[in-house]
Amino acid sequence: MSDFKKIISILKKDNNYRKRISTESPQDSSIKVSGKILNNFSSNNYLNLSNNKQLRTKLKNNIDIYGIGSGASPLISGYSTAHKNLENRITQLLGFESTLVTNSGYLANVGLINAISEKQITIFQDKGNHSSIIESSRLSKTKLIRYKHLNYKDLELKIKKDKSPIKIIYTDTVFSMTGEQADLVKLSLIAKQNKSLLFIDDAHGFGVLRENKNLFPSSINGLNLDKIKVDAYIGTFGKAVGTFGAFICGSQELINILIQKSKPYIYSTALPPALVQTTLESINMIMGDKKIVDSLHSNIAYFKKLTNELKININNSDTPIQTISIGNPKTVMDICNKAKQSNIFIQGIRYPTVPRNQDLLRINLTSGHSKKQIQSLVEFLNKL
Numbered sequence: 001m002s003d004f005k006k007i008i009s010i011l012k013k014d015n016n017y018r019k020r021i022s023t024e025s026p027q028d029s030s031i032k033v034s035g036k037i038l039n040n041f042s043s044n045n046y047l048n049l050s051n052n053k054q055l056r057t058k059l060k061n062n063i064d065i066y067g068i069g070s071g072a073s074p075l076i077s078g079y080s081t082a083h084k085n086l087e088n089r090i091t092q093l094l095g096f097e098s099t100l101v102t103n104s105g106y107l108a109n110v111g112l113i114n115a116i117s118e119k120q121i122t123i124f125q126d127k128g129n130h131s132s133i134i135e136s137s138r139l140s141k142t143k144l145i146r147y148k149h150l151n152y153k154d155l156e157l158k159i160k161k162d163k164s165p166i167k168i169i170y171t172d173t174v175f176s177m178t179g180e181q182a183d184l185v186k187l188s189l190i191a192k193q194n195k196s197l198l199f200i201d202d203a204h205g206f207g208v209l210r211e212n213k214n215l216f217p218s219s220i221n222g223l224n225l226d227k228i229k230v231d232a233y234i235g236t237f238g239k240a241v242g243t244f245g246a247f248i249c250g251s252q253e254l255i256n257i258l259i260q261k262s263k264p265y266i267y268s269t270a271l272p273p274a275l276v277q278t279t280l281e282s283i284n285m286i287m288g289d290k291k292i293v294d295s296l297h298s299n300i301a302y303f304k305k306l307t308n309e310l311k312i313n314i315n316n317s318d319t320p321i322q323t324i325s326i327g328n329p330k331t332v333m334d335i336c337n338k339a340k341q342s343n344i345f346i347q348g349i350r351y352p353t354v355p356r357n358q359d360l361l362r363i364n365l366t367s368g369h370s371k372k373q374i375q376s377l378v379e380f381l382n383k384l
């Protein structure tokens with residue numbers, strides 16, 4: 001492991017070496033890269049709020065009210081009325097007993113399992129789960145059992161066989177790399193039948209998905225929480241909400257335990273209150289103006305219609321994450337470079353983010369894309 005040069009040369013040889021691209025403009029439906037304006041299909045800024053004019057003004061005002069930094073971790077003096085108000089608003093919108101605002105989605109997952117970690121716990125995870133969920137188990141004392149991706153028969157086999165006194169099923173709701181959705185009704189049933197808890201990470205569903213327009217968009221929107229038993233719900237602010245940070249919802253007891261025991265929560269400087277207050281304002285904007293979410297769904301439908309008409313092989317997804325399987329890291333990166341020549345910014349997803357030979361092109365749609373931008377993307381994909 002200490003032969004750094006060798007590690008890097010292997011990554012390069014396997015076409016799995018990552019390079020960062022520095023953008024030169026705010027995050028928006030078009031971005032500037034190397035002096036060139038590109039149509040941006042590679043961001044989780046689903047509602048196009050991260051450069052929203054009204055929210056930018058609010059953040060500036062909030063800095064005048066709250067200052068810049070939070071100055072301390074939440075249990076010292078970093079927890080402000082802004083944090084408290086945001087927690088209360090999310091609790092009210094999602095219908096859980098309590099909420100804890102955390103510094104990021106990654107830390108929400110790691111901090112959740114860190115706080116409850118015990119040897120008697122077995123965590124059952126979908127093989128397609130996000131790295132932060134997998135690491136949350138690996139960094140803890142709990143036992144990790146992974147079931148085949150979206151294969152609930154495999155989960156049932158494994159959960160029934162296991163003799164641990166405490167079981168937790170933990171899943172992405174919208175899988176971050178494929179846009180596929182977990183079946184929460186089914187998972188809740190399996191959890192109930194096997195006396196297991198159910199933890200869900202809705203990073204890509206919060207602010208995005210909805211059956212009922214009067215409720216806040218999320219993967220649990222429209223589900224009856226009296227019937228569907230969700231014991232912990234994680235959401236992030238860095239994606240649809242357009243700001244930064246994350247949260248965990250659950251019972252009053254769970255949130256109290258996190259405050260007492262979650263090391264990433266206790267020992268890290270709290271989010272800046274001005275940003276937290278802006279997050280609350282962004283959430284209120286999403287709730288108040290249904291057109292923001294409507295235009296995202298209209299763009300998803302438009303993209304699917306065009307690709308369907310041209311018989312472009314898109315993997316099945318009803319979410320803003322749309323993918324094309326390529327299966328080779330070099331080919332996928334060559335396509336991304338070619339896309340730039342057509343003024344399109346898309347990213348290839350390679351091992352280890354996806355399993356080997358399942359490299360894919362990941363296209364993220366947002367409410368900010370114009371129909372023309374989507375047409376030019378589809379024209380490019382059609383030429384592949």
Ligand SMILES: Cc1ncc(COP(=O)(O)O)c(C=O)c1O
Pocket residue numbers: 104105106107130132172176201202203204236237238245246
């Ligand atoms: C399912 C899932 N959970 C957590 C995260 C991390 O969230 P954050 O960017 O807030 O750390 C991501 C980010 O891509 C994700 O896809």
